[in-house]
Amino acid sequence: xxxxxxxxxxxxxxxxxxxxxxxxxxxxxxxxxxxxxxxxxxxxxxxxxxxxxxxxxxxxxxxxxxxxxxxxxxxxxxxxxxxxxxxxxxxxxxxxxxxxxxxxxxxxxxxxxxxxxxxxxxxxxxxxxxxxxxxxxxxxxxxxxxxxxxxxxxxxxxxxxxxxxxxxxxxxxxxxxxxxxxxxxxxxxxxxxxxxxxxxxxxxxxxxxxxxxxxxxxxxxxxxxxxxxxxxxxxxxxxxxxxxxxxxxxxxxxxxxxxxxxxxxxxxxxxxxxxxxxxxxxxxxxxxxxxxxxxxxxxxxxxxxxxxxxxxxxxxxxxxxxxxxxxxxxxxxx
Amino acid sequence: xxxxxxxxxxxxxxxxxxxxxxxxxxxxxxxxxxxxxxxxxxxxxxxxxxxxxxxxxxxxxxxxxxxxxxxxxxxxxxxxxxxxxxxxxxxxxxxxxxxxxxxxxxxxxxxxxxxxxxxxxxxxxxxxxxxxxxxxxxxxxxxxxxxxxxxxxxxxxxxxxxxxxxxxxxxxxxxxxxxxxxxxxxxxxxxxxxxxxxxxxxxxxxxxxxxxxxxxxxxxxxxxxxxxxxxxxxxxxxxxxx
Numbered sequence: 001x002x003x004x005x006x007x008x009x010x011x012x013x014x015x016x017x018x019x020x021x022x023x024x025x026x027x028x029x030x031x032x033x034x035x036x037x038x039x040x041x042x043x044x045x046x047x048x049x050x051x052x053x054x055x056x057x058x059x060x061x062x063x064x065x066x067x068x069x070x071x072x073x074x075x076x077x078x079x080x081x082x083x084x085x086x087x088x089x090x091x092x093x094x095x096x097x098x099x100x101x102x103x104x105x106x107x108x109x110x111x112x113x114x115x116x117x118x119x120x121x122x123x124x125x126x127x128x129x130x131x132x133x134x135x136x137x138x139x140x141x142x143x144x145x146x147x148x149x150x151x152x153x154x155x156x157x158x159x160x161x162x163x164x165x166x167x168x169x170x171x172x173x174x175x176x177x178x179x180x181x182x183x184x185x186x187x188x189x190x191x192x193x194x195x196x197x198x199x200x201x202x203x204x205x206x207x208x209x210x211x212x213x214x215x216x217x218x219x220x221x222x223x224x225x226x227x228x229x230x231x232x233x234x235x236x237x238x239x240x241x242x243x244x245x246x247x248x249x250x251x252x253x254x255x256x257x258x259x260x261x262x263x264x265x266x267x268x269x270x271x272x273x274x275x276x277x278x279x280x281x282x283x284x285x286x287x288x289x290x291x292x293x294x295x296x297x298x299x300x301x302x303x304x305x306x307x308x309x310x311x312x313x314x315x316x317x318x319x320x321x322x323x324x325x326x327x328x329x330x331x332x333x334x
Numbered sequence: 335x336x337x338x339x340x341x342x343x344x345x346x347x348x349x350x351x352x353x354x355x356x357x358x359x360x361x362x363x364x365x366x367x368x369x370x371x372x373x374x375x376x377x378x379x380x381x382x383x384x385x386x387x388x389x390x391x392x393x394x395x396x397x398x399x400x401x402x403x404x405x406x407x408x409x410x411x412x413x414x415x416x417x418x419x420x421x422x423x424x425x426x427x428x429x430x431x432x433x434x435x436x437x438x439x440x441x442x443x444x445x446x447x448x449x450x451x452x453x454x455x456x457x458x459x460x461x462x463x464x465x466x467x468x469x470x471x472x473x474x475x476x477x478x479x480x481x482x483x484x485x486x487x488x489x490x491x492x493x494x495x496x497x498x499x500x501x502x503x504x505x506x507x508x509x510x511x512x513x514x515x516x517x518x519x520x521x522x523x524x525x526x527x528x529x530x531x532x533x534x535x536x537x538x539x540x541x542x543x544x545x546x547x548x549x550x551x552x553x554x555x556x557x558x559x560x561x562x563x564x565x566x567x568x569x570x571x572x573x574x575x576x
Contacts, residue, residue: 210438217424217435224422228483229410229439 027329028289035296042303050181055299057182061192063295068195069250069268070275070287071202072243078282079219079239081140082132085147088269089154090244094120094251095169095260096158102169102255109171109255110190116248124244128237136236151265158262171256187256194253198246199288205242206284215239219282270311274318280328289329293317335362336398337523338414338491343382343392345375345547352378354547355392360491360540363521365513367528367538367555371568375547376527377419380493384416385409396490411439413490419499421476425469429460429479432468436483454486457512473500481512492516494526498533510536531559531569543568 043052073087094116101112127150135142171190176183206212217225218235225232250268258264275294279286294314301313321328338360345353353375360366368376382389388403395401396414410416424432433451442450455464458478463471468479477500484492494513498506510533516522528534534541534555541558543551545568551561558564 213431213435213438216427220424220426221422223418224424225435226406227410227416227418227422228436228487229407230435231405231407 027325031289031293031329035293035300038297038300038304042300046303051303053180054182055303056296057179057184058188059296059299060292061184061188061295062298063292064192064195065250065254065291066271066275066294067288067291068198068246068253070272070279070291071199071284072246072250073272074276074279074282074284074287075202075246076240076243077276078284079215080128080132080136080143080236081282082143082147084240084243085144085269086150086154087243087247087272088265088267089151090120090124090247090265091251091254091268092158092260092262092265093123093154094248095255095258095264096162096167097248098252098255099162099167099169099260109169109252110194112255113194113249113252116252117245120248120251121241121245125237125241127244128240132240133233133236136233151269155262155265162262164262167260168258169255169260174256185257191253191257194249198249199284202242202246203284211238271314274314276328277318278321278329283328286328293329336360337362337396338383338525339393339395340379340383341393341395343379343389343394345378345382345387346390352547353382353389353392356544356547356549358525358542358549360523360525362523363517364539365517365524365526365537367526367534367541368544369528369531369534369541369558369564369568370544370550373546374544374568376544377495378547379544380416380495380525380527384414384493410487411441413440413488414493415484415487415489415491416493417480417484417495417497419496421473421480423468423471423476423479425467427468428465429468429471429482430455430464432479433482433486437486440488450486450488454482457485458482459508474502474505477501477509481509485516489522491523491525494524494528496527496529498528498530506530506533513537535559 039052039056042055043049046052046055069087069091072090073084076082076084097116097119098109098112101107101115102109107115131146131150132143135146171187174185174187177186177189179189206216214225214230215235215238217228217230218232222232225235271294275287275290277290278293279288279290294317297313297317298310301308302310305313336359338358340356340358342355342357343353344351344355356375356379358366358368358379368379370376381387382392383394385404385406385408393400393402396409396412401409401412401414424435430451433454434447437447437450437454455461458481460475460478460482463475468476471479477497481497498509501509513524514537517524524537526537538555541553541555542549543558543561543564550567551558551564559569
């Protein structure tokens with residue numbers, strides 16, 4: 001007879017799942033309600049439905065891109081527990097790679113994705129394997145300083161190679177189109193759609209594949225992962241590669257409407273940190289929600305406080321979230 | 335046939351000699367119990383055997399093959415499966431997912447992964463909990479989860495570090511029944527560290543008693559537990575017995 005352990009010594013499962021779900025729903029509901037109030041105020045202030053619609057559509061489209069930029073950051077934090085200060089610089093590097101693909105190789109900007117994404121993946125994997133893997137057991141500030149150094153090296157490398165002058169990439173046929181009564185550039189719609197597709201592919205990879213399951217296992221408990229035969233150093237290399245690839249994809253997608261300068265990454269870094277903290281450090285779905293919240297906040301704040309920098313409102317929201325819910329909207333790492 | 339053998343294993347940490355030439359070996363289908371006071375080097379020995387860190391000197395073989403210093407994940411894939419005193423669940427994943435990941439490590443794919451995981455979950459009494467997030471399980475259930483993960487890896491040798499710690503007496507007997515059953519039905523070779531002498535008597539074919547990084551006594555359970563050196567160095571001070 002086969003022995004099985006009885007499961008009768010404690011309360012039945014499921015008893016504690018309901019409050020958890022309701023808490024997440026409650027937080028999302030509150031976030032939605034706050035955004036709605038802000039939207040109404042912004043609408044009243046603007047005095048025109050068309051202006052409000054324009055801000056909402058632009059906010060959502062921009063938010064999608066922010067989500068993609070933050071995705072790499074949150075993935076790397078969730079698995080490696082490294083705050084990658086080089087994330088923005090990787091976006092800047094991808095912008096210049098796109099520039100080369102378009103101007104020197106004559107590619108369509110979006111075709112550059114097939115070159116830039118694998119190149120950035122390889123670069124990320126190489127950086128992890130050579131610079132970060134040897135110091136993974138060192139105190140966290142060592143890894144932080146390495147990513148800061150990396151950011152400086154990339155930024156100055158770009159300055160050396162391309163000079164300080166702003167550049168741009170033109171998207172053929174990039175005209176304004178009507179979306180729900182708002183006028184937006186086609187390039188922003190493509191960027192939003194591309195960002196959603198890449199985020200969805202990343203989520204699928206994490207949830208549905210063997211390697212994705214291994215990545216999540218390492219994120220949840222590296223020692224436990226080693227116990228079940230997972231090579232965690234290889235997973236670190238892969239994850240940093242995926243994070244750099246997400247930054248690379250973001251760089252290509254934003255290239256038609258972004259001024260390309262060696263320091264462009266700084267802006268992306270700042271926004272991505274806010275998105276990641278809003279969504280919960282290491283939380284992939286949280287980054288998607290965080291991106292949309294930041295995109296909408298920026299645009300709506302532009303209507304309420306037209307003379308202020310849109311970033312002001314983003315940081316006010318950031319501080320409020322840190323104050324009332326320091327774990328972020330979703331709370332725990334995915 | 336000898337499944338696991340450690341020969342003259344030493345381990346030093348900056349001048350502290352944690353292991354001083356330890357020899358152990360386990361034959362196929364047998365259970366070796368390791369006893370000794372806290373700090374005797376039992377867990378360090380497990381760490382050296384399972385690749386958590388490399389021994390300073392000495393040799394570890396699995397099925398006759400030298401595996402000294404191989405990293406933990408490679409040893410796990412070869413069937414050197416270990417549980418820890420402190421549980422290490424993938425807290426954000428379900429119980430079943432935790433066990434499926436373990437089943438994958440030995441090369442199972444697709445439907446085989448699900449079948450092996452379901453079997454291990456069933457066997458450890460976790461079937462009702464399969465969909466539950468593992469981080470929310472009570473400690474006793476997490477212990478079962480560690481065992482379920484270990485079983486799903488089809489261990490060539492199973493190393494259990496205080497598997498009964500943290501379990502109330504009523505929970506211990508079924509775990510012991512399961513371990514005995516594993517040996518009887520599947521011929522699973524085991525090495526276990528334990529402070530509960532009733533469990534050591536019941537499970538062990540052989541017992542090794544460690545003291546200050548070395549083996550102080552070895553033999554069958556009764557002869558070791560009644561050895562005056564063992565009584566003086568360990569059992570005399572031991573309060574946790576059942």
